[in-house]
Amino acid sequence: MSEPIIELRNVSKRFGPTYDAAARLTREIASRFGRTPKSETVHAVDNVDLTVSRGEVVGLVGESGCGKSTLGRMVAGIMPPSDGQILFKGRDIASLPPDAVKDAKLKVQMIFQDPYASLNPRLRVAEIVGEAPRVHGMIPNGQFDSYLDGQLRRAGLDPAFKRRYPHQFSGGQRQRIGIARALAVQPEFLVCDEAVAALDVSIQAQILNLFMDLRRDLNLTYLFISHDLGVVEHLSDRVLIMYLGRIVESAPSEEIFGHPNHPYTQALLSEVPRIEARKRRFTAIKGEIPSPMAPPAGCHFHPRCPHAMPRCGIEAPALREIAPGHKSACHLNG
Amino acid sequence: MTATLEVRNLRTHFFTRAGVVKAVDDVSFSVERGQVLGLVGESGSGKSVTGFSIIGLIDPPGRLAGGSILYQGRDLAKLDERDMRHLRGNRIAMIFQDPMMTLNPVLRIDTQMIEAVQAHIKTSKAEARTRARDALGMVGIPSPEERLNSYPHQFSGGMRQRVAIAIALLHNPDLLIADEPTTALDVTIQAQILAEVQKLATDHGTALLWITHDLSVIAGLADRIAVMYAGRVVETGEAADVLDRPAHPYTHGLIGSVPSRNKRGDRLAQIPGMTPSLLSLPAGCAFRGRCAHASTACEQEPPVAEPTAGHAVRCFHPIQGAPA
Numbered sequence: 001m002s003e004p005i006i007e008l009r010n011v012s013k014r015f016g017p018t019y020d021a022a023a024r025l026t027r028e029i030a031s032r033f034g035r036t037p038k039s040e041t042v043h044a045v046d047n048v049d050l051t052v053s054r055g056e057v058v059g060l061v062g063e064s065g066c067g068k069s070t071l072g073r074m075v076a077g078i079m080p081p082s083d084g085q086i087l088f089k090g091r092d093i094a095s096l097p098p099d100a101v102k103d104a105k106l107k108v109q110m111i112f113q114d115p116y117a118s119l120n121p122r123l124r125v126a127e128i129v130g131e132a133p134r135v136h137g138m139i140p141n142g143q144f145d146s147y148l149d150g151q152l153r154r155a156g157l158d159p160a161f162k163r164r165y166p167h168q169f170s171g172g173q174r175q176r177i178g179i180a181r182a183l184a185v186q187p188e189f190l191v192c193d194e195a196v197a198a199l200d201v202s203i204q205a206q207i208l209n210l211f212m213d214l215r216r217d218l219n220l221t222y223l224f225i226s227h228d229l230g231v232v233e234h235l236s237d238r239v240l241i242m243y244l245g246r247i248v249e250s251a252p253s254e255e256i257f258g259h260p261n262h263p264y265t266q267a268l269l270s271e272v273p274r275i276e277a278r279k280r281r282f283t284a285i286k287g288e289i290p291s292p293m294a295p296p297a298g299c300h301f302h303p304r305c306p307h308a309m310p311r312c313g314i315e316a317p318a319l320r321e322i323a324p325g326h327k328s329a330c331h332l333n334g
Numbered sequence: 335m336t337a338t339l340e341v342r343n344l345r346t347h348f349f350t351r352a353g354v355v356k357a358v359d360d361v362s363f364s365v366e367r368g369q370v371l372g373l374v375g376e377s378g379s380g381k382s383v384t385g386f387s388i389i390g391l392i393d394p395p396g397r398l399a400g401g402s403i404l405y406q407g408r409d410l411a412k413l414d415e416r417d418m419r420h421l422r423g424n425r426i427a428m429i430f431q432d433p434m435m436t437l438n439p440v441l442r443i444d445t446q447m448i449e450a451v452q453a454h455i456k457t458s459k460a461e462a463r464t465r466a467r468d469a470l471g472m473v474g475i476p477s478p479e480e481r482l483n484s485y486p487h488q489f490s491g492g493m494r495q496r497v498a499i500a501i502a503l504l505h506n507p508d509l510l511i512a513d514e515p516t517t518a519l520d521v522t523i524q525a526q527i528l529a530e531v532q533k534l535a536t537d538h539g540t541a542l543l544w545i546t547h548d549l550s551v552i553a554g555l556a557d558r559i560a561v562m563y564a565g566r567v568v569e570t571g572e573a574a575d576v577l578d579r580p581a582h583p584y585t586h587g588l589i590g591s592v593p594s595r596n597k598r599g600d601r602l603a604q605i606p607g608m609t610p611s612l613l614s615l616p617a618g619c620a621f622r623g624r625c626a627h628a629s630t631a632c633e634q635e636p637p638v639a640e641p642t643a644g645h646a647v648r649c650f651h652p653i654q655g656a657p658a
C-alpha cells in the first residue's frame with residue numbers, strides 16, 4: 001500500500017441553527033412556558049475515520065442529505081471539522097503554518113456539486129480557469145493562452161467561448177468549467193462532488209477517461225462522490241457507503257457490488273434503475289426517512305431495516321472488518 | 335383531442351457579439367395529456383433553452399426567432415406577460431436544472447414556499463405553511479416543520495433540488511417541464527419523486543416534458559423520447575424504439591457510452607470528436623464530422639426518415655434494427 005495522502009480521524013461536523021429575531025423570541029416564550037424547543041442541530045458527519053492512499057480512487061455513496069458534500073468539503077480544507085483531525089500527507093492541517101495550509105489547499109481541489117453557485121458570475125471563463133495557475137506561477141511566460149485553451153479543450157469546452165460569462169453556458173458546460181478550473185492548478189487530490197452528473201453519457205465518458213488518464217500518468221488521487229452507481233462501480237477501487245452521517249460499509253468495489261453486507265447497501269443496490277427496464281412503476285419510500293436533526297438511537301438505519309432486532313435500537317454497531325479489506329457496521333455480523 | 339403541448343418549428347437564437355447562436359433550430363414535438371416525453375441529447379444541444387422558451391423565460395440577446403408553442407391549443411409565444419404569469423407556476427410549471435433559479439438565497443424556505451402557495455390560491459398564511467410542510471415531506475425531507483425555518487444554503491444539493499420540485503408540484507400543473515430534476519438524488523429518493531410524478535400524470539393528466547441525461551430513468555419513465563443534437567431533434571419515437579433500435583448514429587453512440595455497457599476500469603466508449611460550435615455549424619448534417627456513416631450526401635440537409643411508424647430520424651443513412 002502506498003503512503004496515505006489524506007487521513008480523517010474521528011471527524012464530525014455539526015451545524016447549529018441560525019435563528020432570526022422572531023424565531024429566538026418564539027423559542028424564548030416556549031421555554032418560559034416550560035416547553036423545551038426541539039433541538040435543531042444537524043449532525044451532518046458523525047465520527048468518520050478515513051484513509052486515502054496516493055493514487056487511489058475512493059467512491060462515496062449515500063442518500064441525499066447524508067453528509068457526503070460536508071465530508072468532501074472538510075477533506076478539501078474548505079470547512080473545518082467540529083471535532084477530530086484531518087491530516088494531509090501525515091500532518092494535521094489545523095497545526096500547519098499559513099503558507100503550508102495554502103499549499104495544501106492548492107494541492108487538494110474540489111469540483112463542486114452545484115456548478116453555477118460555485119462560479120463567480122462576474123468573471124469570464126478565461127479568468128475563472130486561468131487566474132489561479134497564473135498567480136501561482138504555473139504557466140511559463142507568454143504561454144497563457146495556449147495553457148488556457150489546452151485546459152478548456154481537455155474538459156470538452158470550445159476555447160472560442162473563453163470570453164463568455166457563466167450564465168451564457170448550458171448546465172453541463174458550466175460543470176465542465178468547474179472541472180477545468182480544478183484541474184488547471186495541477187492538484188494531487190481531487191474531490192469530485194457529483195462532478196459529471198450534468199453531462200450526457202458520451203461527454204461523461206470523455207471526462208471519466210480523462211480522470212483515469214490523470215491517475216495513470218500523474219498518480220492523481222480521487223474522492224469520488226456520486227449517486228450514479230454505474231459510474232462509481234466503473235471508476236472506484238474502494239467504495240464507502242454513508243448513512244445519516246456515518247460510514248456504514250467500506251470495501252473494494254467488486255466486493256461492494258458483488259457481496260454487499262450492510263442492509264442499507266443491499267437496499268440501495270436493489271433500486272438502481274436499469275436502462276433495460278421499460279415504463280415501470282416507481283415505488284414510494286416506505287416508512288419515514290430519519291432526520292439528522294434527531295438521528296434514531298442505536299443503528300441509524302433501524303427504522304427502515306428489514307432485519308432490525310431489539311438491540312439495533314439501543315446500541316450503535318461499530319464499523320468492523322468482516323473480511324479482508326471489507327468493513328461493515330451491522331449487528332447481524334455478530 | 336388537442337395535445338397539452340405542441341411545439342412547432344421552434345427557433346430560439348442568441349444574437350451575441352460573436353455571432354448568432356442557434357441554440358434551438360426548427361424543433362417540433364408534442365406531449366399528450368398524461369404522457370411523458372423524455373428529452374435527451376448532448377450537453378449544450380438546446381434542451382434547457384427549449385424549456386425556457388416554452389415558459390417564456392428567454393432574455394435578450396436571446397429571442398424566439400420562429401415557430402409556435404401551443405398549450406392546449408393556445409399559442410404561448412403570442413400571450414402577453416400578464417396571462418403568461420398567471421399560467422406559469424400554476425398550470426405550467428418548470429423544475430429548473432439549477433434549483434437556485436427557483437430559490438432566493440436570502441429568504442427562508444417557509445417565506446418562499448408560502449409565497450408560492452399564495453400566488454395562485456387564496457388561503458391563510460397558516461394554511462399555506464401547512465401545505466408547504468406537507469410538500470416538503472412528500473419529496474422526502476425529514477423534519478419538514480423544523481426545516482421550513484432554514485435558508486437554502488443550509489440544505490444539501492439534493493435537498494435544494496427537492497424544494498424546487500415541491501414548489502413546482504404545489505398546484506398540480508397540467509404541464510410540467512422538468513430539467514434534470516433528479517440528477518442530485520440517490521436512487522431511493524429519486525424513486526419517491528418519480529412515483530409522485532407518475533401519480534400526477536395518471537390521476538391528474540399532467541403532461542410531462544422530462545429533460546435528462548439519465549437514460550435508465552428515461553427508460554423507466556417515458557412513453558416517447560426525443561433526442562437533440564446541436565439545436566435540432568434528430569430522432570423521436572416510442573421509448574423502446576429509440577433505446578432498443580436507435581436509428582440515428584448520434585443516438586447509437588450515446589447509448590453505447592453508458593458505463594454499465596463497458597467493462598470495469600476499461601476506457602469508456604465515447605463518441606469521437608467534439609461538439610461543433612453552434613456559431614459556425616457546417617452546412618448539412620451537424621454530426622457529420624463525427625459520424626462513421628457519413629457520405630458526401632450528408633453535406634446537404636438530411637431528410638426525415640421513418641424506419642417504422644412513429645419512429646422518425648433526421649439522417650441520410652439511418653442505422654437499421656441494430657442494438658447499440
Ligand SMILES: Nc1ncnc2c1ncn2[C@@H]1O[C@H](COP(=O)(O)OP(=O)(O)OP(=O)(O)O)[C@@H](O)[C@H]1O
Nearest residue numbers: 168170171172173348357377378379380381382383
Ligand atoms: N445567454 C446565452 N448566450 C449565448 N449562448 C447561450 C446562452 N444560453 C445558452 N447558450 C448556448 O445555447 C446552447 C444550448 O444551451 P442549453 O442550456 O439549452 O443546453 P442543454 O441541452 O440544456 O445542455 P446541458 O445538458 O449541458 O444542460 C449551448 O451551447 C449554450 O452555450
Ligand SMILES: Nc1ncnc2c1ncn2[C@@H]1O[C@H](COP(=O)(O)OP(=O)(O)OP(=O)(O)O)[C@@H](O)[C@H]1O
Nearest residue numbers: 015044064065066067068069070488489490491492
Ligand atoms: N452550511 C450549512 N448549514 C447548516 N446545515 C447544513 C449546511 N451544510 C449542510 N447542512 C446539512 O448537513 C446535512 C448534510 O448535507 P450535505 O450537503 O453534506 O449532504 P449530501 O450527502 O451531500 O447530500 P446531497 O446528496 O443531497 O448533495 C444536511 O442535513 C444539510 O441540511
Ligand code: SF4
Nearest residue numbers: 299302305312330331
Ligand atoms: S444493525 Fe440492525 S438495524 Fe442496523 S443494519 Fe444491522 S440489522 Fe439493520
Ligand code: SF4
Nearest residue numbers: 619622625632649650
Ligand atoms: S446524415 Fe450523414 S453524417 Fe448525419 S448522422 Fe446521418 S449518416 Fe451521419
Ligand SMILES: [Mg+2]
Nearest residue numbers: 069113490491
Ligand atoms: Mg451533496
Ligand SMILES: [Mg+2]
Nearest residue numbers: 170171382431
Ligand atoms: Mg440544460
